[in-house]
Amino acid sequence: xxxxxxxxxxxxxxxPERRRRRPKRSPLTRREDRAxxxxxxxxxxxxxxxxxxxMIASLVLSFTDYQMIQAPxxxxxxNYRELFDDPRVLKSLSNTFVYAAMFVPLxxxxxxxxxxxxxxxxxxxxxxxTAFYLPEMTPAVAAGAMFLLLLNGQQxxxxxxxxxxxxxxxxxxxxxxxxxxxxxxxxxxxxxxTVVIYLAALNGVPRQLYEAAELDGAGPVTxxxxxxxxxxxxxxxxxxxxxxxxxxxxxxxxxxxxxxxQQKAAASEESLVYMVYLFQNAFQFFKMGFASAMAWLLxxxxxxxxxxxxxxxxxxxxxxxER
Amino acid sequence: MKHLRLPVVLAAGALALTACAGVGxxxxxxxxxxxxxxxxxxxxxxxxxxxxxxxxxxxxxIAAFKAAYPGVTVKNNKGDFDAQQFLTAVSSGNAPDVxxxxxxxxxxxxxxxxxxxxxxxxxxxxxxxxxxxxxxxNEVKLKDKTYGIPEFYTVSANLISGKALTSAGVAVSxxxxxxxxKLEATAKKLYVAKNGRPARIGYDPKVSDLFPLxxxxxxxxxxxxxxxxxxxxxxxxEALEFTIKLINDQGGWSNFKTxxxxxxxxxxxxxxxxDQLAAFPIENWYVNVLLDxxxxxxxxxxxxxxxxxxxxxxxxxxxxxxxxxxAKNANAACQWAKTMTSLETWHKAAEARMQTVTKDKSxxxxxxxxxxKADEEIKAxxxxxxxxxxxxxxxxxxxxxxxxxxxxxxxxxxxEIDAAWKAAVGKALAGxxxxxxxxxxxxxxxxAAFDKAPQG
Numbered sequence: 001x002x003x004x005x006x007x008x009x010x011x012x013x014x015x016p017e018r019r020r021r022r023p024k025r026s027p028l029t030r031r032e033d034r035a036x037x038x039x040x041x042x043x044x045x046x047x048x049x050x051x052x053x054x055m056i057a058s059l060v061l062s063f064t065d066y067q068m069i070q071a072p073x074x075x076x077x078x079n080y081r082e083l084f085d086d087p088r089v090l091k092s093l094s095n096t097f098v099y100a101a102m103f104v105p106l107x108x109x110x111x112x113x114x115x116x117x118x119x120x121x122x123x124x125x126x127x128x129x130t131a132f133y134l135p136e137m138t139p140a141v142a143a144g145a146m147f148l149l150l151l152n153g154q155q156x157x158x159x160x161x162x163x164x165x166x167x168x169x170x171x172x173x174x175x176x177x178x179x180x181x182x183x184x185x186x187x188x189x190x191x192x193x194t195v196v197i198y199l200a201a202l203n204g205v206p207r208q209l210y211e212a213a214e215l216d217g218a219g220p221v222t223x224x225x226x227x228x229x230x231x232x233x234x235x236x237x238x239x240x241x242x243x244x245x246x247x248x249x250x251x252x253x254x255x256x257x258x259x260x261x262q263q264k265a266a267a268s269e270e271s272l273v274y275m276v277y278l279f280q281n282a283f284q285f286f287k288m289g290f291a292s293a294m295a296w297l298l299x300x301x302x303x304x305x306x307x308x309x310x311x312x313x314x315x316x317x318x319x320x321x322e323r
Numbered sequence: 324m325k326h327l328r329l330p331v332v333l334a335a336g337a338l339a340l341t342a343c344a345g346v347g348x349x350x351x352x353x354x355x356x357x358x359x360x361x362x363x364x365x366x367x368x369x370x371x372x373x374x375x376x377x378x379x380x381x382x383x384x385i386a387a388f389k390a391a392y393p394g395v396t397v398k399n400n401k402g403d404f405d406a407q408q409f410l411t412a413v414s415s416g417n418a419p420d421v422x423x424x425x426x427x428x429x430x431x432x433x434x435x436x437x438x439x440x441x442x443x444x445x446x447x448x449x450x451x452x453x454x455x456x457x458x459x460x461n462e463v464k465l466k467d468k469t470y471g472i473p474e475f476y477t478v479s480a481n482l483i484s485g486k487a488l489t490s491a492g493v494a495v496s497x498x499x500x501x502x503x504x505k506l507e508a509t510a511k512k513l514y515v516a517k518n519g520r521p522a523r524i525g526y527d528p529k530v531s532d533l534f535p536l537x538x539x540x541x542x543x544x545x546x547x548x549x550x551x552x553x554x555x556x557x558x559x560x561e562a563l564e565f566t567i568k569l570i571n572d573q574g575g576w577s578n579f580k581t582x583x584x585x586x587x588x589x590x591x592x593x594x595x596x597x598d599q600l601a602a603f604p605i606e607n608w609y610v611n612v613l614l615d616x617x618x619x620x621x622x623x624x625x626x627x628x629x630x631x632x633x634x635x636x637x638x639x640x641x642x643x644x645x646x647x648x649x650a651k652n653a654n655a656a657c658q659w660a661k662t663m664t665s666l667e668t669w670h671k672a673a674e675a676r677m678q679t680v681t682k683d684k685s686x687x688x689x690x691x692x693x694x695x696k697a698d699e700e701i702k703a704x705x706x707x708x709x710x711x712x713x714x715x716x717x718x719x720x721x722x723x724x725x726x727x728x729x730x731x732x733x734x735x736x737x738x739e740i741d742a743a744w745k746a747a748v749g750k751a752l753a754g755x756x757x758x759x760x761x762x763x764x765x766x767x768x769x770x771a772a773f774d775k776a777p778q779g
Contacts, residue, residue, distance in 0.1 A: 068437075070436055174579075174580035175577040268753045270755075280742065285739055285772070286435050
């Protein structure tokens with residue numbers, strides 16, 4: 001309002017000195033600013049060198065025929081056109097979507113159940129938290145090899161356990177129809193991070209809300225869906241987004257189980273996920289330009305999915321600090 | 324919620340693209356190529372990549388090189404060949420001096436310019452390439468240029484469990500690949516099922532990795548001499564149809580593979596001693612593995628893998644020493660390749676192997692070097708009757724096929740051709756396409772890759 005009045009009072013004149021001058025910052029504020037930049041400096045530097053740099057390089061390379069040995073040769077949009085001509089791009093993308101559609105809901109439910117159980121453990125909680133997180137530290141190659149044994153349809157432990165309850169388990173790692181579900185199961189192994197996030201969120205739900213609901217006669221199921229879920233919806237939302245991104249980029253398990261150097265035999269196309277095909281193009285077929293285009297296609301897809309998730313999730317997520 | 328968007332976008336971007344971070348192009352031409360090598364006594368550091376070099380055969384040969392060239396410091400980056408590691412090293416100007424890679428990769432790497440021709444190294448270094456087996460030399464050539472010095476030579480033959488044959492009343496001679504109808508009948512006879520699942524496989528054609536062998540046995544040439552793919556040759560289609568039929572007779576692919584995955588191939592109690600498998604074609608190195616399972620009751624038998632006319636036949640495998648573009652000590656690399664594959668060095672390796680054999684109270688199962696003279700001399704000097712007729716027969720079958728084995732022709736699109744047939748076999752085995760449709764698609768993809776590939 002003040003500015004409007006001043007402009008109206010003196011049209012065409014130089015802006016008053018008072019407005020142009022920035023508010024004077026105290027030495028303490030300046031010191032704090034410097035300290036802040038120093039703290040985030042290493043991350044910013046790391047981001048620019050190891051993330052933003054390669055991102056820009058890969059964008060440039062996606063418009064070239066780059067075979068890693070010779071200099072890149074500009075090919076315009078050829079690589080992007082090839083994305084639509086290559087049937088394996090679509091196949092690997094659809095495999096990845098199916099896998100993500102199985103893993104994200106399954107992973108969310110599984111991690112939430114584990115977190116709820118952990119919350120009730122009491123003194124031994126620290127031990128179990130560590131135990132659940134340890135698989136995150138296990139090399140994916142070791143986990144993949146282990147699950148090949150566990151999921152063997154004939155002698156694997158999983159089918160043996162299913163057999164105890166009268167279920168004749170499938171050939172998880174050989175039947176093309178079960179390859180993606182088996183990958184989703186293997187991925188559950190590394191849900192420790194999600195469990196820890198959920199546990200922290202569960203511990204942050206005020207006790208009095210449960211007490212009040214209990215006084216009003218709400219049962220455990222009602223309390224879970226009316227109090228717990230809304231109160232941890234921020235954490236749920238965050239992990240759904242990050243797990244969706246991670247599942248769209250799934251590589252380690254599929255590569256170890258079906259495509260790695262130890263797997264010399266032909267693998268079923270049903271296990272060909274997008275990142276494995278991207279890797280094959282980059283380092284097996286020397287098509288780094290095409291692989292870069294594949295990476296950018298995935299980036300756009302993930303961006304779109306994330307945007308939709310944010311738009312939809314925004315309506316349902318509750319944040320403690322917001323009004 | 325708005326504050327969440329930027330981090331999410333950044334996270335998505337970072338996660339999506341770091342996997343495909345393009346490495347900066349640098350013309351890695353700083354070092355000398357193979358062209359000027361072998362002109363003087365090598366010195367300096369020799370950086371080796373892709374060579375695990377753990378056993379006595381490897382160690383004795385490394386020692387032979389070090390003794391011959393004390394002025395060279397060998398820096399062996401142990402571990403099997405890793406394409407990603409190699410390509411990033413070459414493209415960033417940090418190429419190793421000499422690389423150990425499978426011979427079937429050479430066509431692709433040569434065509435892309437990742438490895439340099441060794442013709443000058445061969446000429447000035449005095450490497451007699453006639454000492455190597457012709458099929459091995461064929462694998463390291465592209466367009467009349469030689470890109471590698473070959474070593475080792477794997478060939479296939481049928482290995483059989485005598486115990487399984489006895490229990491089914493099948494003769495050893497019935498395990499043959501000339502008469503496919505008869506082979507199918509034999510496999511059915513040897514196959515045992517329990518609760519609808521395989522309990523013993525009669526004959527495992529191993530088509531998911533040995534499809535080229537079956538195609539060759541039926542008269543198909545999957546890659547033409549110029550490197551052009553020929554994956555949907557009617558003879559190749561017929562071979563794939565037959566092997567899939569063989570698998571379907573024995574429980575179908577899903578059950579078959581699931582059961583096969585339970586084999587402890589390298590254990591003393593393996594698929595033969597546990598009566599899980601009656602017979603399969605496999606490479607020569609496996610006989611050495613089987614030595615440990617004699618104490619577990621192994622009764623080994625063997626027959627040659629033959630073509631439809633009954634002649635022993637085999638595809639070959641093996642490795643080669645190559646010099647990458649940008650190698651800084653190509654002179655030492657050339658002498659390394661020469662020394663590691665020479666007749667004298669192979670003799671030292673055989674001596675070292677015999678010492679191990681004596682120490683383990685075992686027996687010698689052959690050394691298949693890729694060097695023809697070395698194979699003959701080592702066989703004459705060290706190979707004695709083992710006292711186990713089955714092992715003797717197996718070893719002889721492998722030796723007998725050495726001169727008849729053929730290589731798959733090298734191609735500038737070798738990697739794509741390999742991936743295409745593997746995808747086709749996978750699809751046909753899974754039943755998602757007929758063998759013909761799968762191989763037609765593979766041919767179309769491989770041909771497109773071949774047409775696009777630089778021809779070296």
